[in-house]
Amino acid sequence: MAHHSSPSPRICPACDGFASVAVTLGGRDHRGHLRTVTAHCPACHGTGTARRRNREGACA
Known part of the structure; x- marks a missing residue:
């Protein structure tokens, strides 16, 4: 029996x-904590994976 693994995320x-x-x-800040801002990747919107495109070229 073959082992089927899921494809790795792109x-x-x-x-x-x-x-x-x-x-x-x-x-x-006044409590001594570093002030930080979170920045997300504009291409993947913070997911880290690329979306696959369907035939029409729109994001799936």
Whole structure:
């Protein structure tokens, strides 16, 4: 009996799978925590995987 594995997810070519990052703004808040902003990859919207296209060329 053959073992069927699911296909591996396609990694986004724009971010190489690192879809979200935390960027420090410099300085700290009144509690001493670093101020950060989360930035997401605009190509995959923070998922890290590329979407497959159907025949019409629209995102699936």
